[in-house]
Each structure stands twice: as structure tokens, then as C-alpha cells.
Amino acid sequence: MNAKSDITPSPALDAFRDVVRSRRSVRRFTDEPVPEAVLDDCLELATLAPNSSNLQPWEFFVVKTPELKAKLADACLGQNAAKTAPVLIVIVARPDTWRQNSRLALKYWPEDKLPGIVEKYYSKIAPIHYNQGPLGLFGAAKKTAGLFVGLTRPVPRGPYSVNEMKIWATKSTALAAENLMLALRAHGYDSCPMEGFDECRVRRLLKLPRKGLVTMVLAAGTRSDKGVYNRQYRFDRDTMVHYL
Ligand SMILES: Cc1cc2nc3c(=O)[nH]c(=O)nc-3n(C[C@H](O)[C@H](O)[C@H](O)COP(=O)(O)O)c2cc1C
Numbered sequence: 018m019n020a021k022s023d024i025t026p027s028p029a030l031d032a033f034r035d036v037v038r039s040r041r042s043v044r045r046f047t048d049e050p051v052p053e054a055v056l057d058d059c060l061e062l063a064t065l066a067p068n069s070s071n072l073q074p075w076e077f078f079v080v081k082t083p084e085l086k087a088k089l090a091d092a093c094l095g096q097n098a099a100k101t102a103p104v105l106i107v108i109v110a111r112p113d114t115w116r117q118n119s120r121l122a123l124k125y126w127p128e129d130k131l132p133g134i135v136e137k138y139y140s141k142i143a144p145i146h147y148n149q150g151p152l153g154l155f156g157a158a159k160k161t162a163g164l165f166v167g168l169t170r171p172v173p174r175g176p177y178s179v180n181e182m183k184i185w186a187t188k189s190t191a192l193a194a195e196n197l198m199l200a201l202r203a204h205g206y207d208s209c210p211m212e213g214f215d216e217c218r219v220r221r222l223l224k225l226p227r228k229g230l231v232t233m234v235l236a237a238g239t240r241s242d243k244g245v246y247n248r249q250y251r252f253d254r255d256t257m258v259h260y261l
Pocket residue numbers: 040041042043044096098209210211212213214233249
């Protein structure tokens with residue numbers, strides 16, 4: 018199945034493979050800054066990640082000022098990656114922006130004519146699909162209705178709660194984070210995604226939106242000689258990839 022000899026070589030594939038294979042989690046960076054234009058391009062590429070209903074439930078907080086960065090590194094439990102990186106990017110999922118972003122999705126529609134189905138999706142379906150109501154009661158009602166209707170036909174099984182909305186936003190945000198890491202690598206820079214941080218402190222320090230979730234803090238820069246701690250390895254693919 019999909020033997021390697023079936024793969025048609027191409028420069029784009031070689032370049033992609035090189036970017037993916039050379040990306041590593043780097044724990045020590047040099048002092049060399051990431052140029053503004055590079056960072057800007059990487060963030061642009063990050064936001065081109067696929068995302069649920071194109072509601073773009075993410076935000077990126079770029080921290081470069083030494084004083085704030087030092088405090089943020091401290092909130093990242095003093096990890097070497099955070100302490101040595103010239104820039105830290107706090108990647109925040111927004112489970113709470115779907116309503117305003119539904120309006121934006123209509124406003125930003127890129128064609129002359131807005132299709133009726135798109136109009137209906139963002140103005141009628143999304144407000145039902147993503148709204149969980151006060152105390153999550155509307156979500157609970159949707160879940161109950163889904164259980165009954167689902168006995169006879171396929172139905173969406175969520176998001177049915179505030180917690181499921183957090184997962185919803187985090188999925189798309191994690192994809193943007195990966196785009197960002199690969200974009201940095203393609204520009205010749207490196208990164209380290211971190212979930213080892215004190216979220217309360219990160220929130221307070223950056224005055225983050227109340228309902229935002231810090232998905233990752235990304236350290237970015239140029240890898241130093243001893244920046245990668247070990248050779249990359251993964252478990253046996255047969256235990257994780259299943260052809261049915
Ligand atoms: C969600 C997430 C959280 C991570 N948190 C940390 C972290 O706090 N500190 C760290 O040094 N590496 C962290 N990593 C990096 C992983 O340890 C690393 O991706 C893994 O060991 C595989 O190595 P590689 O990225 O070099 O392939 C994290 C990675 C992900 C995706």
C-alpha cells in the first residue's frame with residue numbers, strides 16, 4: 018500500500034519533507050533575533066491553517082521586549098527554551114469569538130455574491146451549533162435532542178458544552194501552531210512548543226482575554242549548537258496507522 022516507489026518526486030515535495038524533517042523542538046537558542054518580516058510572514062502562514070467553519074478561533078501574542086519576555090519565561094517554569102529564545106509567541110484559542118467571527122465571515126466573504134447557503138450557515142446554523150446558552154442549558158438540550166434524533170440518522174454529536182467549545186477552538190488553534198512552527202523552519206528558524214507553563218501567571222502577565230485558552234507558548238529563534246537534546250524518534254508506525 019502506497020509503497021515509496023509510487024511517490025512522484027518533485028521539488029515541492031523535497032522542500033516540504035526537508036522542512037518537516039528538520040523541524041525539531043529546540044531548547045536552546047542563540048541571541049540572533051527573528052527579523053520582523055520573517056515573523057510577520059510566519060504569522061500570516063499560521064493563520065492560513067484550516068480551521069473549523071473558518072471561524073478562526075485563535076490569537077497570537079508576540080513577546081519580544083526583554084523585561085516582559087523574562088517574566089514570561091519565568092511563567093514557563095524557567096524552561097531553557099523560554100529563557101534563551103529571542104521571541105515568545107503565546108498562542109491562544111478563543112472558544113468565545115464564534116459569534117463575532119460569524120459576522121466577520123459574512124463581511125469578509127471574498128466573492129461578489131454571497132451564496133444563500135453561506136449566509137444561512139453563519140446567520141442561522143452557526144448560532145445554533147456553537148451556542149451553549151446560559152449555564153450550558155441550550156447545549157444540554159441539543160445533546161438530548163441529538164441522542165433521540167441520532168437513533169435513526171447521523172447527527173453532529175457536539176459541541177454540546179462550554180468544555181466541548183474549548184476543545185473545538187483548541188483543535189483549530191493547534192493546527193495554526195503547527196503551521197507557525199513549519200513556517201519558521203522554512204525560513205531557517207526554529208521553535209519549541211511548550212505547554213509547561215503556569216497558565217494563571219501567563220494570563221495575568223499578558224492581560225489575556227478572560228475566556229481565551231493558552232494552547233501553547235512557542236519559543237522561536239535560531240537553534241544553538243546544543244539546542245537539540247537527542248535524535249528524533251517515533252514509535253512503530255504499525256501501532257498508530259491503521260488501514261481499514
Ligand atoms: C502540545 C505540546 C506541548 C509541549 N510542551 C513542551 C514543553 O513544555 N517543554 C518542552 O521542552 N517541549 C515541549 N514540547 C515538545 C515535545 O517534547 C516534542 O515535540 C517531542 O518530544 C518530539 O520532539 P520533536 O518535536 O523534536 O520531534 C511540547 C510539544 C507539544 C506538541
